[in-house]
Amino acid sequence: MARTIVAAALPEAVPARSRALPENLVGTVLVAGLCLLLVLIIALPLGTLLIKSLETPAGGLAGLDNFRTYFSTPTLVDALLNSLTVATTTVAIVVPLAFGYAYALTRTAMRFKGVLLALALLPLFAPSLLSGIALTYILGNQGFLRGMLFGRTVYGPIGITIAECLYSFPHALIILVTALGLSDGRLYEAAAAMGTGRLRTFVTVTLPGARYGLVSAAFVVFTLVVTDFGIPKVIGGQYSVLATDAYRQVVGQQNFPMGAVVGLLMLVPAVLAFAVDRLIQRRQSSLLSARSVPYEAKPNPVRDRLSLAYAGLVTGVVVATYGVAVWASFIRYWPYNLSLTLDHYDFAAADADGWGPYWNSLVMALSVAGIGTVVVFCGAYLIEKLKLFPTGRAFAQLLAMLPLAVPGLVLGLGYVFFFNAPWNPLNVLYGTLALLAINTLAHYYTVAHVTATTALKQIDPEFESVSASLKVPFWQTFRRVSLPICMPTVLELAVYLFVNAMTTVSAVIFLYGPDTKLAAIAIVHMDEAGTTATAAAMASVIMATALAARLLLALVHRFVIARAQAWRRREVSA
Amino acid sequence: MKALALLILALATPVAAEAAERTKLTIYTALENDQLGPFKAGIERAVPEVEVVWVRDSTGVITARFLAEKDNPRADMVLGLAASSLLMFEKQGLLAVYEPKGVAALKPAFRDSFGPYSWTGTDASIGVVCFNVAEAEKDGVKTPVRWADLLVPALKGKIVMPHPTSSGTGYLLVAGWLQGMGEEAGWAFMDKLHDNIAAYLHSGSAPCVQAARGERTAGLSLDMRGAAEKTKGAPLAVVVPSDGTGWDEEAYAIVATTKQLELARKVADWGATKSANELYARSYAVVAYPGVATMPANYPANAEAAMIKNDLGWMADNRERVLAEWSRRYEAKAAKK
Numbered sequence: 001m002a003r004t005i006v007a008a009a010l011p012e013a014v015p016a017r018s019r020a021l022p023e024n025l026v027g028t029v030l031v032a033g034l035c036l037l038l039v040l041i042i043a044l045p046l047g048t049l050l051i052k053s054l055e056t057p058a059g060g061l062a063g064l065d066n067f068r069t070y071f072s073t074p075t076l077v078d079a080l081l082n083s084l085t086v087a088t089t090t091v092a093i094v095v096p097l098a099f100g101y102a103y104a105l106t107r108t109a110m111r112f113k114g115v116l117l118a119l120a121l122l123p124l125f126a127p128s129l130l131s132g133i134a135l136t137y138i139l140g141n142q143g144f145l146r147g148m149l150f151g152r153t154v155y156g157p158i159g160i161t162i163a164e165c166l167y168s169f170p171h172a173l174i175i176l177v178t179a180l181g182l183s184d185g186r187l188y189e190a191a192a193a194m195g196t197g198r199l200r201t202f203v204t205v206t207l208p209g210a211r212y213g214l215v216s217a218a219f220v221v222f223t224l225v226v227t228d229f230g231i232p233k234v235i236g237g238q239y240s241v242l243a244t245d246a247y248r249q250v251v252g253q254q255n256f257p258m259g260a261v262v263g264l265l266m267l268v269p270a271v272l273a274f275a276v277d278r279l280i281q282r283r284q285s286s287l288l289s290a291r292s293v294p295y296e297a298k299p300n301p302v303r304d305r306l307s308l309a310y311a312g313l314v315t316g317v318v319v320a321t322y323g324v325a326v327w328a329s330f331i332r333y334w335p336y337n338l339s340l341t342l343d344h345y346d347f348a349a350a351d352a353d354g355w356g357p358y359w360n361s362l363v364m365a366l367s368v369a370g371i372g373t374v375v376v377f378c379g380a381y382l383i384e385k386l387k388l389f390p391t392g393r394a395f396a397q398l399l400a401m402l403p404l405a406v407p408g409l410v411l412g413l414g415y416v417f418f419f420n421a422p423w424n425p426l427n428v429l430y431g432t433l434a435l436l437a438i439n440t441l442a443h444y445y446t447v448a449h450v451t452a453t454t455a456l457k458q459i460d461p462e463f464e465s466v467s468a469s470l471k472v473p474f475w476q477t478f479r480r481v482s483l484p485i486c487m488p489t490v491l492e493l494a495v496y497l498f499v500n501a502m503t504t505v506s507a508v509i510f511l512y513g514p515d516t517k518l519a520a521i522a523i524v525h526m527d528e529a530g531t532t533a534t535a536a537a538m539a540s541v542i543m544a545t546a547l548a549a550r551l552l553l554a555l556v557h558r559f560v561i562a563r564a565q566a567w568r569r570r571e572v573s574a
Numbered sequence: 575m576k577a578l579a580l581l582i583l584a585l586a587t588p589v590a591a592e593a594a595e596r597t598k599l600t601i602y603t604a605l606e607n608d609q610l611g612p613f614k615a616g617i618e619r620a621v622p623e624v625e626v627v628w629v630r631d632s633t634g635v636i637t638a639r640f641l642a643e644k645d646n647p648r649a650d651m652v653l654g655l656a657a658s659s660l661l662m663f664e665k666q667g668l669l670a671v672y673e674p675k676g677v678a679a680l681k682p683a684f685r686d687s688f689g690p691y692s693w694t695g696t697d698a699s700i701g702v703v704c705f706n707v708a709e710a711e712k713d714g715v716k717t718p719v720r721w722a723d724l725l726v727p728a729l730k731g732k733i734v735m736p737h738p739t740s741s742g743t744g745y746l747l748v749a750g751w752l753q754g755m756g757e758e759a760g761w762a763f764m765d766k767l768h769d770n771i772a773a774y775l776h777s778g779s780a781p782c783v784q785a786a787r788g789e790r791t792a793g794l795s796l797d798m799r800g801a802a803e804k805t806k807g808a809p810l811a812v813v814v815p816s817d818g819t820g821w822d823e824e825a826y827a828i829v830a831t832t833k834q835l836e837l838a839r840k841v842a843d844w845g846a847t848k849s850a851n852e853l854y855a856r857s858y859a860v861v862a863y864p865g866v867a868t869m870p871a872n873y874p875a876n877a878e879a880a881m882i883k884n885d886l887g888w889m890a891d892n893r894e895r896v897l898a899e900w901s902r903r904y905e906a907k908a909a910k911k
Contacts, residue, residue, distance in 0.1 A: 073901070074901070074902070074905065075901065075905045136787075136789065140787075140789050141788070141789045141790070142787060142788045142789055153772075155772070155773055233776045233777070236776075237772070237773035237775075238772070238773040238774065240905075244740075244776060247740065247776060248737065248739045248740035248776060250638055251632075251634035251635055251638050251740065252634055252737070252739050252740035252741060252742075252776070253739060253897075254634075254637055254638045254641050254662070256638075256641070256642065332807075333806060333807045333808070334787060335787065335788055336708070336788070336807065336808070336809060337807060350607060350608070351607045352607065352610045352611050352614075352628075413638075413642055416639070416642040416643060417642060420642075420643050420645070420646045420648070421645060421646060422645055422646045427646060430646075430648070431648065509631065509635060510635070510638070510639050510642065512629075513629065513648075514598075514600060514627040514628060514629050515627075525607060525630070525631070525632075526607070528632055528777065528779050528780075529606055529607050529608075529779070529802075530779060530782070530783045530786065530799065530802060530803055530806070532783070532787075
């Protein structure tokens with residue numbers, strides 16, 4: 001079926017006018033353009049900051065002195081080990097959990113898939129502060145379930161790990177759903193025909209197919225945990241990690257060079273991720289070949305019910321946690337006055353800007369989603385599917401992997417130094433929503449890029465080879481084959497960017513102007529001012545908005561995409 | 575797309591309409607959210623041709639941001655920011671030299687005595703203990719009067735304070751003990767206090783908020799935060815230890831590169847007047863203008879008497895040394911707790 005589609009698509013794509021544009025030239029120019037864009041929004045701001053790591057706070061040349069000072073700090077080893085411990089634990093918990101969840105969503109005939117996917121992404125929809133607030137209410141020294149910790153305190157590694165698990169789960173889930181979602185049903189039929197057992201099929205077919213996704217998910221989770229400072233700051237108590245080290249150098253002591261040094265250290269996992277990515281990529285064969293048939297789970301009552309129970313349990317924990325935070329937003333004064341009130345939703349009482357920041361966030365998030373999705377997906381296509389200008393593509397790939405490893409705070413500072421420099425003609429953007437949008441796109445580029453790449457990798461390069469031999473330019477193949485196949489992923493990307501733009505704090509806290517304060521920043525301010533309930537209320541509004549966007553996507557998927565993608569299924573009669 | 579355009583329009587319109595009549599003055603501040611409205615109204619009443627535009631964040635963030643932007647400053651003035659931050663800006667030559675009319679009438683501690691006159695203090699922020707009486711009662715601990723009262727074994731693991739390397743408030747407390755008790759006695763006190771500390775938090779206000787929620791029994795923080803939590807209904811005693819406590823002051827200054835120098839000077843003149851100080855006195859107990867004393871709700875009464883003789887210059891000059899010694903003593907140990 002798929003073959004006939006391609007065949008049908010090609011003849012009309014051959015006309016002479018498409019050959020008029022030299023394909024190689026267009027491709028090279030596009031790749032170069034992508035490199036230029038990434039250099040501008042990622043490399044130069046970071047570079048400007050990294051130069052700072054070689055300066056003294058007063059601006060003189062320090063050489064490697066800052067590094068020497070930092071490495072001689074007695075707490076460094078502790079912070080480093082703590083970061084690694086928390087990150088490794090989180091990966092070990094989250095990746096299997098998310099894999100099981102993604103498996104249930106993609107490989108079983110479980111019911112309520114749309115709702116379960118949307119609810120599992122809930123942590124993504126809420127500013128990370130909210131999980132901190134929720135955990136304090138549940139497991140804190142006054143929390144109603146504090147007995148579950150048997151006298152241990154939530155302020156420390158336990159709290160950080162729980163909160164980081166909640167926070168990173170959806171990131172891993174998105175990548176794994178993509179990895180498991182595009183698979184070749186024929187492999188399973190072959191396995192079944194040969195009488196292969198379920199376990200063996202899982203080990204020899206499912207796992208290898210999802211290998212790239214698994215490794216990506218592990219690295220994404222690991223790096224997210226290492227670079228996040230919001231959670232350790234709120235619930236880390238005495239437990240010091242690299243990200244809080246960066247925070248106190250920058251915000252506590254305004255020592256930008258030292259902040260840059262710590263930021264540089266945190267880049268190590270990203271570089272590692274890049275290396276491993278290259279290594280695995282060499283071995284990964286595409287799963288969705290031109291002859292592929294999507295896997296369709298046949299109903300299996302026992303497996304489906306077990307899956308539903310498992311997914312329900314995981315979702316239950318997530319929803320309950322955030323539910324507590326929403327409930328907190330209606331409580332007059334925790335824990336001494338538990339009467340309910342709507343007062344905390346009158347934002348103007350706690351913040352002079354009232355609802356203004358919310359509308360700013362909405363405009364910013366819509367533009368990030370709109371522009372960002374196009375840039376990220378087309379960029380991933382250029383890097384993944386074109387065969388020309390390999391240096392440029394490898395360079396773009398490296399830049400695309402970088403932002404994940406950069407703590408938002410460090411990226412934000414880099415943006416101040418680069419985009420506010422008197423010599424930079426782009427400094428007119430400073431303080432505008434446009435720069436906030438650019439910064440947010442750069443900050444979340446990596447996961448979006450990895451997701452798009454994972455989807456594209458699973459499409460057989462044969463499509464390109466066939467197109468090339470038929471002299472169809474790549475943009476036709478892109479428009480007629482890759483884009484339609486990846487449409488679900490593309491929409492997923494848009495929602496991912498939208499949601500993160502609604503909730504991001506750390507990078508933009510240095511960049512907003514008088515008229516462009518964002519809702520998530522307002523939340524931090526409210527929390528600092530002790531109006532925790534108002535902070536929870538604003539966070540609940542953001543969460544509701546993001547959830548609405550997600551449900552809209554589920555509807556679009558159900559009524560539009562599912563129909564458009566019907567060609568990938570076998571006809572029932574066949 | 576249409577909705578987007580409408581939104582942008584809706585956001586842009588009110589701003590554009592007002593801008594036509596008055597000149598915008600961008601002020602970086604660390605004032606509390608609820609102070610912004612009254613301060614804006616106060617300034618605009620005194621200098622009607624100005625429209626105040628705030629960029630507000632916590633002291634650490636706004637200080638870091640101002641320094642990061644120093645090659646191309648975006649602020650016309652800073653106001654309600656710790657004097658220790660302004661001292662840093664002054665040393666780097668980022669502030670305009672201007673002595674507002676009437677500063678001679680202010681208490682000497684609130685006048686810039688460090689270089690060419692460039693900043694003026696408005697009020698003092700005083701280190702306090704936010705003490706949760708409801709939680710303390712459960713453990714049978716009495717409300718402390720002196721710093722030494724925090725050393726009782728019953729408070730072990732129940733006290734939080736700001737991390738001095740992350741928070742100006744934390745450093746202010748440490749510097750207060752060292753200056754007030756003398757270096758040796760100060761470190762000896764902190765050695766013992768350290769045994770009772772549950773965590774050093776990366777925020778100046780969080781310790782008091784945690785104490786207010788009953789998460790901790792005692793949180794070391796600033797007076798205003800304590801009074802605000804108490805007003806909201808927390809069972810707190812806001813204690814200013816009688817043996818002397820560290821403090822910093824909020825101050826304002828004109829940014830050297832401002833294009834609105836004349837207007838900024840008018841605002842600076844207003845900042846030193848009695849009526850401006852009456853506005854400060856609505857949220858702070860100790861203000862720059864002598865004789866203005868309208869005690870805000872729930873403020874500790876003995877605040878001004880307990881303020882140590884604080885040397886901002888000493889605080890700035892010894893900061894690196896003190897923080898290094900602090901880290902050596904408590905951080906390596908803290909991680910192993």
